[in-house]
Amino acid sequence: MPISNRFIHHPGEDEYLYDLSLGICEACRMVQLEECVEPEMMFNEDYAFFSSTSSAMADHFREMADRIIDIVSEKPSPFVVELGCNDGILLQHFVKGGVPHLGIEPSANVAQSAREKGVRVMETFFNTECARKIKDRYGMADVICGANVMCHIEDINSVFAGVTCLLQPDGVFFFEDPYILDIVEKTSFDQIYDEHVFYFSGLSVSRLAERHGLRLIHMEAQNVHGGSMRYYLKKKDVSGISTDVERHLARERELMLHKVEGYHSFSEHVNRICNDLKETLLELHSSGKRIAAYGATSKSTTLLNYAGIGADLIAYISDTTPTKIGKFTPGTHIPIRSHDFFSDDVPPYTLLLAWNHRDEILKKEKHYREKGGRFITFFPKVAIE
């Protein structure tokens, strides 16, 4: 596989390739990549993913900001730290409210975008050493949070050790990432790519937390990124555990997600979806129908490369991210065009790669469908809508 967010300038460009495969550690119950890509190759000044491209995600982060404000409202001098603040989609709400905050972000371009919103950013990777520096400079944090970032960090033990060092004794650490149970139930295998080193479950997170003097006290399912889980952790001995934790852990055990057996049928389902999708696209293409796609997502790099869907089948991908427009998809070299181009073009079929934003996109593209355009979706099975 190529690097998922490394959109190329022209199809002849050299691309770094690595073996994408998952393993499970039956001791710590963590599902994880077997080969990791160097972080600097993924998160740098060319990082293509800007969080603020979806209005549903903007709403999600506004709610998260309200939740944090509830947590810190009693504190005389609160301090909130976000790991992986991207373009400031969350922390911008604390700029307006005057809540002391710090975003940690290693990708220079998105960090700059956050600064432009008035967010205080430290441009670096978070680890134990960074946590010590923050503590010396700003004091301990009442809330440490991260969305779609913890699963990106190979040296997760250093991050957890850093959190333990930086978090107030009664502070809250919460993070959310795509949930392994949703991935297995929906067969959403395109969540598996270079940036996602870990595929968390309550079972694996509680073990990881224990190792660092933290306790998983609450779990909350989130309807974003195709099904995510938010994990709340506190230092041990400060509070009880919610009944939701036991409920989620019981369901994970029932599906055997802590054992390799729990994943045996997964690869069969993946291959079935890829075959069905390729067949559908080939049939449409051979009957002379033009097919475009919607959303040059990082996860589509896995789907397109694994299923063998390239520029021979897909004319172009529509995307609203300025830095992606005019480039080509990693490995499969499909051109990326603006949303205006798509709206003028009205291709008869469009493969919905950004399926996690389905509701928002179907609402937005009402006119496209009224003009006869059809979306092709593929989870949990291939359909034309």
Ligand code: TMP
């Ligand atoms: P994500 O699935 O990782 O959030 O990436 C979504 C991609 O889809 C991102 O490149 C922006 C693009 N996109 C659109 O082009 N139009 C849309 O309406 C939405 C919601 C996303």
